[in-house]
Amino acid sequence: MTARRSTLRLTMAQAVVRFLSQQRTARDGREQALFGGVFGIFGHGNVAGIGQALHEQRGALPYYLARNEQAMVHTAAAYAKMHNRLRTLACTSSIGPGATNMITGAAGATINRVPVLLLPGDLFAGRRPAPVLQQLESSHSQDVSVNDCFRPVSRYWDRINRPEQVVTALPEAMRVLTSPAETGAVTLALPQDVQAEAYDYPAALFEPRVWTVPRARADRGLLQEAARWIRESRRPVIVAGGGVIYSEATGALRQLVEATGIPVGETQAGKGALPEPHPLATGGVGATGTQAANLLARDADLVIVAGSRLSDFTTASKTAFQHERVRFISINVAELDAFKHAALPLVGDARAVLDELLPLLEGYRVGVEYTERVAALQAAWRDEVDRVCNRQSANQSAIQSAIPHPQSPNQSAVRPSRASGRPELVEGRDPQSAMLAQAHVIGALQDTLAPTDVIVCAAGSLPGDLHKLWRARDPKGYHMEYGYSCMGYEIAGGLGVKMAAPERDVYVLVGDGSYLMMAQEIVTAVQEGIKITIVLFDNHGFASIGGLSEAVGSGGFGTRYRYRNAATGELDGDVLPVDLAANAASLGARAIRADTLPALREALAATAKDPRTSVIVVPVDREARVGGYDSWWDVPVAEVSTTRTVQAAREAWEAARQKERDFL
Ligand SMILES: Cc1ncc(C[n+]2csc(CCOP(=O)(O)OP(=O)(O)O)c2C)c(N)n1
Ligand SMILES: [Mg+2]
Secondary structure (H helix, E strand, O other): OOOOOOEEEEEHHHHHHHHHHOEEEEEOOEEEEOEEEEEEOOOOOOOOOHHHHHHHOOOOOOEEEOOOHHHHHHHHHHHHHHOOOOOEEEEEEOOOHHHHOOHHHHHHHHHHOOOEEEEEEEOOOOOOOOOOOOOOOOOOOOOOOHHHHHHHHOOEEEEOOOHHHHHHHHHHHHHHHOOOOOOOEEEEEEEHHHHOOEEEEEHHHHOOEEEEOOOOOOOHHHHHHHHHHHHHOOOEEEEEOHHHHHOOOHHHHHHHHHHHOOOEEEOOOOOOOOOOOOOOEEEEOOOOOOHHHHHHHHHOOEEEEEOOOOOHHHHOOOOOOOOOOOEEEEEEOOHHHHOHHHOEEEEOOHHHHHHHHHHHOOOOOOOHHHHHHHHHHHHHHHHHHHHHHOOOOOOHHHHHHHOOOOOOHHHOOEOOOOHHHOOOOOOOOOOOOOOEOHHHHHHHHHHHOOOOOEEEEOOOOHHHHHHHHOOOOOOOOEEEOOOOOOOOHHHHHHHHHHHHOOOOOEEEEEEHHHHHHOOOHHHHHHHHOOOOEEEEEEOOEOHHHHHHHHHOOOOOOOOEOEOOOOOOOOOOOOEOOOOHHHHHHHOOOEEEEOOOHHHHHHHHHHHHHOOOOEEEEEEEOOOEOOOOOOOOOOOOOOOOOOOHHHHHHHHHHHHHHHHOOOOO
């Protein structure tokens, strides 16, 4: 007795849109729609397919028009990150350049382990009109398109050559998107002709479906062994990564550290895992970490890693942990991460594992001497931050004398300001008045913003400065994309954050280089009435890479936004006549220029009350940089060179490299 299967006759694109609108995720009994909408830019590769389906099924999923395909993937990734990976956005593009524009965003999402669904259009599966506009031709195969470039940057990749293939492809795509261990970019390449082709789809495909995001538990025996290791340790530290925040394990982490006295250092993605102020919060750890966290890491005999990929920034290129017999315990949903540094692997959800570890540690607490050391380091660091941010007065010289000399060539970020010798830097300003240092602006923002406000950032010198100086007072208040550190993420990401958390105020902190690379999503924010406040740090080029270039002996070559100088042949002429405030205003934002701290505070107060998206342009001194603290980052220096500074940098690099360790 077989009941006739009920079917729906739809185009493949209509089936995709209908299916996506029915997907939900659940964790801890809380359920939500997986997709908050679809971002897109239409072209001939999707307008008649996905575009037609979205139009016909208006109401199923809201559609947002982006300005650049890369940016819309960043927006989706930021939205997903803000939702602790329980929700995301889909992105539709045309074929060819629209599709390949998404590749950078895909790589960013996959590297950061956040879910995004990408639906690039693809060449005709039927092939008759080939070669079509924008087609990549190959003499060895007709089964090639530019969308094959998505393969290495996607956690799941498929090409839908027949309409019925989505019946099996879509559930697989959802499984990967909602898997905490496997998630990243999921790409379904949709040939232009197949998108418009009809098929009798089983109606069951469009039933509401709930994807439970599990809280996997670690092996019981390994948990007990981990508890033994912790009991044996005298100087344990915790490195908290993004996984702690995604799994909503911040409460469990606090309980565990309060019971044991173990201090916490945070990665960029993990900042806010133990919100400040807390007696055991030591701030960022690693290459851009705080002195407190880095000294504790250096001497630790046991490192408990929770939800971190242990990137080179976190491990200071494998120099952060110098105790002769240091061991690692790693709590992670992904085996790939849990086994790094030959760690005792606790493969599981951060919250579930921390919850189960806690009772096994009953009665254990670190020694009094260690607790006192943590407290002393923390207090010293707090003073240092206040000094660097110059909370009392905006006297620039304080910052330069305050910061100890860097430990390595790559951290030689503090050097005397040459502000007095550069009256041309800001037109119309008194050459004697010191230009703001970035750290002062960060201090002013910290003092002004509410704990639940979100700062969004990704590339340049800001991530390092913020990792050190920012006090994250809320687990979702510090949104840093530092897996890919992709210039251009900032504004697009800020849009995604605000869409995910409309109840919070969102502040995008962006350098002039990143801004010039990708500012156009301001228009999308204006179009949608989504308010973000952008603080634009203008230092006429790349302070970060300029500093790095100086550190490797190349003198900041090619990193300044200045005219080519006919006399020298170099880019060391006058500052370019770019008016960033005028640029922002032209895109529809409210634009304010703030040259001083009082002006900045005034601008922040004005924009807080304003429902519009605003850009506050703050000129900052490129040379007034924040230094490194007992840390290092491995950037190899030229082995042979005729330049003296390069030779010196190479020597210093060879010496510093001796500290790198293998953990086997
Ligand atoms: C897409 C992309 N291209 C290049 C880089 C390398 N890079 C890192 S920081 C940086 C300069 C950023 O300049 P800006 O935004 O002005 O920040 P600043 O360094 O001045 O603080 C560059 C080129 C990158 N991270 N991303
Ligand atoms: Mg800059």
